[in-house]
Amino acid sequence: MREVEILPTSYLWTDYLPLGEVTLLVGKPGIGKSTLAVDLAAKLTRGQLDGDCKGEQRHVLYSITEDSESMFKARFVAAGGDVDYVHLVDVVHGEVGDGSPLLINVDLDAVRAEIEKWNPALFVLDALNSSLVGQLNDNSSVRPQLERLKALAHATSTTVLGVGHFKKATFGVDPVDAIGGAGAYSQVVRQALACAADEEEETMVLSLIKSNVRSVAGTPSLAFSAEEVQVKSDDGGTTKVGRLTWLGETSTSVRELLQRVPQGENKDRDKPLQWLQAYLDEHGGGAPSTEIKADGEAAGFSWDVLKRAKKRTKDTEYEIFSCKSSYHGGWIWRWPTEREGSAEGSEESGTDPPGSLPALGAPFDRARDNG
Incomplete structure (x- = not known):
């Protein structure tokens, strides 16, 4: 251990893409993940990406499975990238050019050879799932493959960005x-980024949602939009592609956006929360959880649905939370206007807080609620 050096974390993109690590970029289809990844790659090839490589043109390796090579090049050109610094990885387990995806378990040694040749700062896998084999919901299948990818990133100091x-x-x-797939996706990667649509602002949002090296809460979310632009094609015509525009920091996070009811979708998902709020109002601001469960099921709402509705209010002005009626008493759900103190405990875990809480209706201490 004396021979191990403690080194500061370096960033290909400050705060968002650590150098020599695997980072995951996730979101729903059509949210602009691929356009975002292309934009980062393009800036890197021009030395324009804010980070430890700024001012230096760096090579990028790219594995694409969802775009054609022609469409990818059009996106890259639209983003202002230098085509002499981006290289499409076509080292596959099948015949070169037959459309077979790069597979981590089979092709990683050949990828390492390409990395040693070009010394890229970034290796993009879009989409990451296409390069994995086996059951993608099985940790025992996914984890070893991601561990191999992480080992490659560490050994070569190349940032790996997997689009999921x-x-x-x-x-x-x-x-x-x-995050779709096995739990290993979020466990093995050093950082995870996510995109979501902010329909109210008509923009997209990028947030850091997981990190082993920095505070997620202290890292600002970024807003961006995508516009359709035309790129000259080699046959004399034009090709339409999307191009990303960064709009700066935003106070809205992907976590917050996932709590919103999407516009145009089923508004029935609001009904459990509306019923719960009305029920607590009718019972003076609080009621035993056993009664809420029974009356909720009678009203057509399962216990799991009501717990999810309660969880939606967490960290809001109108948070519904659990507390004890007494040290040995049952749990009650409250929706008060004031809160005082704190105490350890959880209705779901079944543990009592270290001390007793006053009865319903009296001043109370807030108990930690895990869901």
Whole structure:
């Protein structure tokens, strides 16, 4: 251990892309993830990406499975990239050029050879899932492949950016939990970025949702938009592609956006919360959780649905939370206008806080609630 050097974290893109690490970029389809990745790559090839490589043109390796090579080049040119510094990785387990995706388990040694040749600062896998084999929801299958990718990033000091996706159902879900596939996706990668649409502002938002090296809460979210532009094609015509425009920092995070009801979608998902708020109002601002469960199920709302509705209010002005009626008493759900103190405990964990809480209706201490 005496021989191990403690080194500061360096960034390809300050705060968002650490050098020599694997970072995940996720979001729903059509949200602009690929356009964003191309924009970062293009800036890097021009020495324009804010980070430790700014002012220096760096090579980029790119593995594409969802765009054609022609469309990718059009996107890259639209983003202002230098085509002499970007290289499409076509080292595959099948015949070169047959459309077979690069596979981490088979092709990583050949990729390492390309990295040694070009010394790229960035290696993009779009989409990451296409380069993995086996059951993508199985940690025992996914984790070893991601570990190999991480080892490559560490050994070559190359930043690896894997473009992934969210699960289909993301409403009310924490962004890390919304990452599609096995839990290893969020466990192995050093950082994870997520994109979501802010329909109220008609923009997109990028947030840091997981990091082993810095504060997620202290890292600002960034707003961006995409516009359609025309790029000259080699046949004398033009090709339409998307181009990203950065709009600066925003106080809106992807986590917040996942708590919103999407415009135009089923408004019935608001009904459990509306019922719960009305129920607590009718019972003086609080009621035992056992009664809420029974009356909620009678009204057509399952206990899991009501707990998710309660969780939606967390960290808001109108938060509904759990507290004890007494040390050995049952849990109650409250929706008060004032809160005092704090105490450890959780209704879901079944643990009591270290001390007793006054009965319902009296001044109370707030108990920590895990969901």
